[in-house]
Amino acid sequence: MAKESPPRPLRLALVGAGRGGSSLLEALEESETEIVAVCDRNPAAPGIAAAHRRGIPVHHDLEAFLAPCADADLVVDVTGDPEVGRRLAARLPPRVHVLDGTAARLLWELTRTTRAQAEAATRRNRRLERVYELAVALSATGDLHDAYQRVLRCALEVAEAPAGSVALLDERTGEMVLAAWRGFPEHFASFRRWRLRPGGLTTHILNRDSPTIIPDITALEEPVNPLLAEAGVRSVVAAPLRAQGRIVGILYVDDFAPRRFDEEAAWILGLLAEYAALALERLRLLEETRRMAVTDGLTRLANQQEFMRRLAEETERANRYGRPLSLITLDLDRFKAYNDRYGHLAGNELLQTLAATIQRVVRRSDLAARTGGEEFCILMPETETEEAARCAERLRREVAALADRYPERIRQAVTVSLGVATLPHHAEDAEALYRAADDALYTAKRGGRNRTVIHPDLAADGVPH
Ligand SMILES: Nc1nc2c(ncn2[C@@H]2O[C@H](COP(=O)(O)OP(=O)(O)OP(=O)(O)O)[C@@H](O)[C@H]2O)c(=O)[nH]1
Structure with a gap:
């Protein structure tokens, strides 16, 4: 059987480069059709510039245009001028078809629809691709803050919106807490928390499975969260964030003008929110675990290991840059x-x-840590001895006043003893600095307690108070 050769592209010539002609040119831009010539009396017609840009031969005189037309399959006449129609019919060989009037409009509309559909498919694919890229990035990051920003960036791109935020539900207090935002001025964060109100917009969003589209929040009857109102937000699409069947928060995408977000954007934001909720919850738990590993459970200060790590780090930095580093150790009497x-x-x-x-x-910038049962340390970068001693004394006085200040919690007057040492004056490395401050504390205890002692004054009675 003879092999079929691929059909050669259709050759088309266009007369009339006004609005209709230039739209047709644009609609055919990515098609296989070859435009062999464009003609318009008016050199400023919009389609003329487009034809020049695409390297299509341009004519302003119908006579000259007829030559390339003879070589075309189809001439589209959008001039609506009967004289042009007559001349084309009289001069072109019968093989060349002429489309004019309604038929030309139909061609334009069909081409435009096909193109719009192709564009919509490309847009949907691009949006889904963004969500896929987000999913890959979220599974690779270990940083919650970075994850929030990635989720927001992706959501704003998908919805082509200027601003957005993530708010988390605090089940204990029944409040929403702002966790991250993008596209808002700094003062946006001043409303970090707001109450859930029955019948309010937030409750409505949380109770729906799919995203909620609000074209204009000023037209709503239910109360809107103060954050949106205050920031001048007019339109919203909001998707609930759910992890393992639990509602954990809301992803908001906002615009400052009234606008109806398209259904497709809302649907994709719903997908994005489902994945983001799981990933964000995983990172939140990871962060919580990390925080617990460096925190003392009873006092919420840094624990012994974290203190030792930071002491080594700050000592190295202070030595490298020739900066002072003070350490206060203190112990309840x-x-x-x-x-x-x-x-x-x-x-x-x-x-x-x-x-x-x-x-x-x-x-x-100081680090306070619980380093033992009733022993605490305060690491003070960039701090000279005198300033650290002043801080120690202030603390000593505040502790002595605790029983008066909190009679319901502190049963009798309590005091602390404190030791102060500074690198490089009293020690050169982390271990020696710790020892120097501890020696000073020991001296304070021996000297009668409820006092601050600076390291070299081991024999003295401490700082006068
Ligand atoms: N309630 C409570 N007590 C603790 C904790 N950790 C250590 N302690 C207690 O702290 C007390 C420390 O006692 P000592 O080391 O003798 O010191 P002190 O009685 O404060 O005497 P001086 O330091 O010499 O003034 C002990 O009774 C410990 O049981 C804790 O987490 N909670």
Whole structure:
């Protein structure tokens, strides 16, 4: 059997490059059809520039245009001018078909529809591809913050929206808590929490299986969360985040103008939310485990291991850059007697109150840790001895005032003894710094307790108070 040769592309010539002609040119841009010539009297007609751009021969005179037309299969006449129609019919060989009027419009509409469908399919594939890429990235990351940002970036891209956020449900308090956001100004985060109200928008979103589309929140009757209203959000698509059958939060995608998000975007956001919820929950648990591994369970301060790790790290940094690093060690005075008298639980409560006091007194850049039963350490980068001693004294006074301040929790007046040492003045490495501060603390205990001692003054009575 003879092999069939592939059909050669259709050759088309176009007369009339106004709005209709240029739309047809655009609609045929990616088709196989070969445009052999374009003709329009008006050199400024929109289709003329498009034809030049695509290298299609252009004519402004019908006579000259007839020559390439004789070589075409089809001439499309969108001029609507009967004179042009007559001349084409009279001069072109019968083999060349002429499409004009309604038939030309039909051709344009069919081409446009096909193209729109192809574009929609490409867009859907691109959106699904983004979700797939997100899934791959989420399974590789171990960082919760990074994961939130990736989820938001992907959601905004899929919905072609300028802003979005993730809020998590705090089951204990019945509140929504903002976990991450994108495309909002800084002050957006000032509304970090809001209450769930029965009949409110948040409750409505959480109770639905699929995403909720809201074209204009100002037209809603139910109360809207203050975050959206305050930020000037007008339209929303919101997908519930569910992990193992439990509702964990909401993914919001927002626009500052009223707009109806398309159903396809909402459907894909639903898919994205399903996967994201599982991945985010996994990372949240991982983070929680990590946090627990470095935290003391009773006081929520850093634990001994974390303190030793940070001490080594900060010592190295201080030595490398020639910067001071101070360390305060402190220990409750006669805690055994307190425990014996009021019981272990009351003792625990005292330790927790002391930890909260330490946390209140130190700076954010300092590290407060519980390093033993009733022993605590405060690591203070970039801090000279005098400043550390001032902080120690302030802490000592605050502890002495605890019984007056919290009579329901602290059963009798308590005090602490503190030791201060600074690298490089009193030690050169981590171990020596720890020992120096501890020696100072020991001296404070021997000197009568309820005092601060700076390392070289081991024989002195401590800092005057
Ligand atoms: N309640 C409670 N007590 C603890 C905890 N860890 C250690 N302790 C107690 O802390 C007390 C420490 O006693 P000592 O080391 O003799 O020190 P002290 O009584 O504070 O005396 P000085 O430090 O010399 O002023 C012991 O009774 C421990 O049982 C804890 O987690 N909770």
